[in-house]
Amino acid sequence: MATNKHAIIRYxxxxxxxxxKGRKFFIDDLITYVSAxxxxxSGSKASISRRQIFKDMDFMRSEAGFRAPIESYKEGKKTYYRYSDRSYSLAMQQINPVEADLLKTTLDMLGRFKGLPQFDFVQELALKLKKSFQLEDLGDCIFFDQNEYxxxxxxxxxxxxxxxxxxxLYVxxxxxxQNREKSxxxxxxxxxxxxxRWFLFGQREDFENWSSLALDRIIDFSVEYDEVYKPANIHPDDYFEDLIGVSKPTELTAQLVRIKINKSLWPYIDSKPLHPSQKILEKKEDYTIIQLDVIPNYEFYAQILSFGQAIEVIAPESVRLAIKEKLIAMLDRYS
Incomplete structure (x- = not known):
């Protein structure tokens, strides 16, 4: 496969x-989009010819390229181009042997850092890459919890x-x-x-605080090159310090939440803390009481409720009451 950087960008x-799926690209549209x-x-003007676009399409269709199912469709006197297989994308294709060898070499090099705390992610990443690109015959021995849809x-x-x-961005x-879209x-x-689920965090022009946009709820976006970018005024680690999940209610602040955990659930919570601030206040034979320093947001309540009767919030009273109200509302659904 060609290694020319502009060729990769064009492909x-x-x-x-x-x-x-929502737009038809004619040859002039392809030239404009690829040039942009x-x-x-590169930061400099690009001039792409029709001949170059057709050569790129021929390469993408070829066995040496990506075997891409590019088809032409007539509409009046003009022709537009798209994949005949609507689920196809280059990102979903297997890499070639040369790329596979390079990736294996990179993974071997990363493997040398295994055991160091800051490289804890390497082992999981290596397994994901090996399975995704079939670098080793892992078969059905390992599965990852991903939302492919x-x-x-x-x-x-x-x-x-x-x-x-x-x-x-203009989003x-x-x-x-909400029933209506916003721009x-x-x-x-x-x-x-x-x-x-993936979220894009940033600053909305009309909001004072950061916003999170669920990726699957974005309808469209474009780059506004004339707008001046506002850099972040806080580090992400500081932003998420008192959160479980991604939502941050502006009207709430962090609270010290005490939680009583049944002995049957404690080994799970002990090995996978609910939040980095988790600390043990009391440990008995039948239960353990922990404390979290968190903002009680949507994800916090969802996680607490997911453990059912094996967990009980004992303080503060406002959080305990909020959970009680949610449980009563749930019970009413079934009565």
Whole structure:
């Protein structure tokens, strides 16, 4: 496969065009889109010819390339191009033997850091890559908890590049609890995954505090090159210090929450703390009492309720009462 950087950018740009289910890309559209992609990457004007686009499509279709199912469709006197297999994308294809060897070498090198605290992620990452790219015949020996049906996963690469370039976005978005979409300027800071869902964090132009946008609820976005980017005024580690999950209610502050845990559940909570602030206040034969320094947000309540009768919030009274109200409302559903 060609290693020319502009060639790779062209293939990835064309891939986004051909896999776009909501728009038809004619040859002039492809030229414009690919030229813009190269200009965004290199910072200089790019001029792509029709001949180059057709050569790129031939390569992408070929056995030496990606065996991409690119088809042409007539619409009047014009022709547009897209994948005949609507689920196809370059990101889903197996890498070639040369790339596989390079990846194996990289994983072997990363393996030397195994055991160091700051490289705890390496072993899991290596297993994921080996299974995803079939670097070893792992068969059905290991599975990862991923949401393969989550919408907009293909946006991760573009958004990461936009964050690195410190660009402002114009976003069309519809949240889970709203019937209408909203449009706004957004200064993106970082991406975070929680509970098999991806979130984009940043500053909305019309909000004082940070916002989190669920990736699968983003309808569309574009880069606003004339807007001045506002850098983050707080580090993500500080932002999430008192949170479980991703939501941060602006009207709440962190509280010391005491929780009584049944002895049957304690080994699980002990090995996988609910929050980094977790500490033991009292340990008896039948139960353990812990304390968390957290904001009681949606994810906090969802996690506490998920443990059922094996867990009990004993303080503060406001949090205990909130859980009681939720349980009564749930019971009413079944009565």
């Amino acid at each position: 990835e740009a064309l891939d986004r065009c051909f896999s776009n 992609a190269i200009e965004e990457y 989550l919408k907009n996963l293909h946006l991760l690469g573009d958004l990461l590049k936009i964050i690195q370039d410190k660009r402002v 069309r978005y519809q949240s889970f609890n 706004f300027l957004f200064h993106p800071y970082f991406l975070k995954q929680y509970n098999k």
